[in-house]
Amino acid sequence: MLHSLTLASRTPVLIALILGVCLVQVGNGILQVLLPIRLAEAMAPPLAVGAVASGYSIGFIAGCWAAPWLIGRIGMVRAFGAFALLAGAVTVCLEVLPNPWAWTGMRVLMGMSYVGMLTVAESWLAARAGPGARGSVFSLYMVACKVAVVGGQMLLASPDLPGAWLIAAAAVCYALSLLPVAAVRELPPSMTAAQARMPWRYVRVSPVAFVGCLVIGLCNTAVTGIGPAYLAGMGHSATVIAVIMSGVQVGSTVVQWPIGRLSDRRDRRLVILALAGTSAATALLIAAAGGASETILFVLFTLWGSAALSLYAICVAHANDHAPPGEAVALSSALLLSWALGAALGPMLATLAMECFGSRALFVYVGAVSGVLALFSAWRRWRMPQQRDPPAPQRP
Structure with missing residues (x-):
């Protein structure tokens, strides 16, 4: 009973974190489908298409090393905000610089931003859920993420939305993901730079x-x-x-x-x-x-x-x-x-x-x-x- 009350007191924090990541996943769902389509329409060479896809993976791996270092120095909320705003700004640049090779560098930055936001959210969820509820909390988190990705992809089913609007929608989702995380009144778990x-x-x-x-x-x-x-x-x-x-x-x-x-x-x-x-x-x-x-x-x-x-x-x-x-x-x-x-x-x-x-x-x-x-x-x-x-x- 006491454990249930403790978990209930943490529910607003858990909901805010999951909501923030869901907004990120909506943006990801849009770009996962839209970018290959845009490259195909531009008749980009296969090497360029592969470079854009690989750039995201390279950024993801690099972010796994960089995220703990940054979080240890400026804290979870500030780090999440930095990653979210970077992802939003880079997404806007996809429309401003429609070049496959420029997109490769941008996708590296987006991969780093994505893994940084996930690191903040998943470590905070793990710390606040407690051992007796971690399985349930992370399962709900995964379900919400899957629904959000599909929701983002479904936006492409509307023929009335041009590509520029979809890219703008993805950028807005990345930026807005900061709001629920920044609105959390509870202090996030602390981490020193030495622990990275x-x-x-x-x-x-x-x-x-x-x-x-x-x-x-x-x-x-x-x-x-x-x-x-x-x-x-x-x-x-x-x-x-x-x-x-x-x-x-x-x-x-x-x-x-x-x-x-x-x-x-x-x-x-x-x-x-x-x-x-x-x-x-x-x-x-x-x-x-x-x-x-x-x-x-x-x-x-x-x-x-x-x-x-x-x-x-x-x-x-x-x-x-x-x-x-x-x-x-x-x-x-x-x-x-x-x-x-x-x-x-x-x-x-x-x-x-x-x-x-x-x-x-x-x-x-x-x-x-x-x-x-x-x-x-x-x-x-x-x-x-x-x-x-x-x-x-x-x-x-």
């Missing part, structure tokens, strides 16, 4: 969480990026592909919160083990199904998405359960770096496997990598059975 340590020093905090974030990047980006091409190679129409791929997002959105609630009541390593095992088994079933009926593929893809896309929230919650006091910022940045490295390598490794062994190797690769996470989680649970997640705090 090398990210990989945090692997020992929770090896399962770090391996989990790496595997999520290796697998999820491969399926979401290459999955449509895989289905097209099986002879499915664009409409069928869209329906099947939507099952990935729908499945994870539906089960994310119940899984988060479950992880608050059980050893999170067991939940990670179950999700990784389900992801591995379902991926291998998709590979074996081949050209199965559309209904079977939709069910399998939905089941895979329900498990694979729900892992991140549980991994972040598990890592923060064992974080050293006052170091949630650097830990969140390190987890994002682990995911980013996996996301950069995943599509390349998957396409290499497909070139060597055929298209079905995509899901054999996903199943094998997910299986490694399941086995590692089981091994850690067996080696350290007493490392339980801390109980919910009992505060007056």
Whole structure:
């Protein structure tokens, strides 16, 4: 009861942080679809298109190193404001300087800004949610982010909105994301500059969480990026592909919160083990199904998405359960770096496997990598059975 009252007192802070990130995700949803379309309309060379896409990833990885340093010096709210305003200003420049090579540099800055805002929000959420509710809070956070991204992408469905207006809308969303965060009256968790340590020093905090974030990047980006091409190679129409791929997002959105609630009541390593095992088994079933009926593929893809896309929230919650006091910022940045490295390598490794062994190797690769996470989680649970997640705090 006391824990429920404590969490309720923190609810305004949690809502403000989630709302701020949702505004960021609306802007991201717009640009994820709009920029490739604009490049295609301008008939940009493939090298330029690839450079723009890679620039964002490079900025994301660089931001994982830079964000804790900046946050440690100027504080969470000021850092979030700096990142939000930088993202908004750079987004406006996309319209002012419509050159693919200029866009590459801008996307580097946007990637840095994005990971900086996520680092602030996720570390603050972890510090304020408490161990007994982290799974639930991060699950709701992930669901809200997915809905916001889709909402941003749906704005492009309106033929009455020109590209300049959409870019302006994205810039406004980035700038407005500062408002709910700046309006929080509660002081954010403190962090000194000395605590912005090398990210990989945090692997020992929770090896399962770090391996989990790496595997999520290796697998999820491969399926979401290459999955449509895989289905097209099986002879499915664009409409069928869209329906099947939507099952990935729908499945994870539906089960994310119940899984988060479950992880608050059980050893999170067991939940990670179950999700990784389900992801591995379902991926291998998709590979074996081949050209199965559309209904079977939709069910399998939905089941895979329900498990694979729900892992991140549980991994972040598990890592923060064992974080050293006052170091949630650097830990969140390190987890994002682990995911980013996996996301950069995943599509390349998957396409290499497909070139060597055929298209079905995509899901054999996903199943094998997910299986490694399941086995590692089981091994850690067996080696350290007493490392339980801390109980919910009992505060007056």
